[in-house]
Structure formats: structure tokens, C-alpha cells
Amino acid sequence: MGKGGTPMDRESADRIGAAADRDPESPTSTSGFDDRADAAADRNEADDE
DSSP, X not given: OOXXXXXXOHHHHHHHHHHXXXXXXXXXXXXXXXXXXXXXXXXXXXXXX
């Protein structure tokens, strides 16, 4: 888990990815945060199984 106390879930990762898709020049998109959020959601889903 990162610095925060709430693990990344799929819904949040999808929302972040959609925001990055809407504005490819945004800091969310250019920093790769959308990809990291997606990977974290995948890890957290695997942990739940």
C-alpha cells in the first residue's frame, strides 16, 4: 500500500483512467499515475481472492 490508508480499488482506478483519457496532457496522465492506479487495483483484487 502507498502513503495513504485506503487501498486502491477497481472503481477508483477506472475513474482515474477515465480522467487521464479525457485529458492526455494532464498531470495524472503524463505522470503515469493512471497506470500505477490500475496496477494497484489489480494487486488489491488478487489479495482479496
